[in-house]
Amino acid sequence: MKPLDEALDPPLKHRMNTPRTPDYLAAYPPALRQQVRTLIEQGRFATALCQRYPQSHDVRSDKALYDYVQALKANHLRSAPPLGKVRFDNTLHVIRNALGTHTAISRVQGSRLQAKREIHIATLFRHAPEEFLRMIVVHELAHLRIREHDKAFYQLCLHMEPGYHQYEFDLRAYLVYRDAGGEALWGV
Numbered sequence: 001m002k003p004l005d006e007a008l009d010p011p012l013k014h015r016m017n018t019p020r021t022p023d024y025l026a027a028y029p030p031a032l033r034q035q036v037r038t039l040i041e042q043g044r045f046a047t048a049l050c051q052r053y054p055q056s057h058d059v060r061s062d063k064a065l066y067d068y069v070q071a072l073k074a075n076h077l078r079s080a081p082p083l084g085k086v087r088f089d090n091t092l093h094v095i096r097n098a099l100g101t102h103t104a105i106s107r108v109q110g111s112r113l114q115a116k117r118e119i120h121i122a123t124l125f126r127h128a129p130e131e132f133l134r135m136i137v138v139h140e141l142a143h144l145r146i147r148e149h150d151k152a153f154y155q156l157c158l159h160m161e162p163g164y165h166q167y168e169f170d171l172r173a174y175l176v177y178r179d180a181g182g183e184a185l186w187g188v
């Protein structure tokens with residue numbers, strides 16, 4: 001026997017089973033979005049992106065990621081709160097801005113409260129160009145200082161990585177390409 005909800009309301013059931021793909025490029029001008037769509041439709045997207053980003057980085061383990069994040073922090077945000085755990089997280093779904101997360105964890109240590117900041121990076125960045133990894137790490141580091149995605153936040157991102165906006169756009173375009181069925185370009 002069919003479940004009652006399916007019999008009564010198939011469209012709803014259908015919607016629940018097939019969530020709409022997020023629009024990764026929603027914030028960009030129509031002309032740019034169209035450019036990406038055209039490249040994908042013509043089968044030229046992968047070649048174009050690989051020309052710009054020929055290879056993956058080799059930051060594979062959580063330990064290597066910690067060192068990578070720590071080095072960037074030491075260069076640019078020495079006075080920001082200390083880092084707690086840093087790790088790749090395969091439970092992060094790549095929707096909207098959930099590419100990485102930053103969490104403040106407060107623990108009582110002796111008599112003083114110390115805030116440790118955890119940074120989780122979506123597993124898709126494990127096999128990716130170094131530019132993409134740097135972009136997301138810079139984004140999460142900037143959140144150690146600034147919570148909102150406001151002007152000051154992006155200025156801090158640009159200060160740490162002048163190519164920030166280009167890398168974020170290219171990453172989002174890559175996600176559109178993957179959602180359209182395109183193969184992974186830098187390994188699994």
Ligand SMILES: [Zn+2]
Pocket residue numbers: 097139143149
């Ligand atoms: Zn953010």
